[in-house]
Amino acid sequence: MPTEFQDKVYEILKKVPKGRVVTYKILAEALGCKAYQAVGTAMRINPYAPFVPCHRVVKSDGSIGYFKGKNTYAAMNEKRIMLENEGVKVRENKIVDFDVVLYRVENFKK
DNA sequence: CTCGTGACTTACG
């Protein structure tokens, strides 16, 4: 049973269009707080696996971060494939043209 | 209710 906080995070995350990415920080900002880690917790639980594009959530420096609770090569490779499949280029665990594909807070407000 | 933990971030050495 997901909590309200999680539903909020997922609702925001579902607004991110394909081919775009978002950071934990931006998600927290969109929620109106600074629960950066709490956002990560919500992703870790992620009961809406296929409906919530958790692979579009990366760290603020553009790196992939964790995936499936791990930062192993296998897991991050899986995430990289999903992102590239949506048009997001990834280079050595980092997003290429990060400032271009990044979905900002202003985009949510509008 | 209190405490520890974490798919985080920023700042400082």
Next chain:
DNA sequence: ACGTAAGCCACGA
């Protein structure tokens, strides 16, 4: 660039 520390908030024991 890298490690450490502090700050934030939600969750589970």
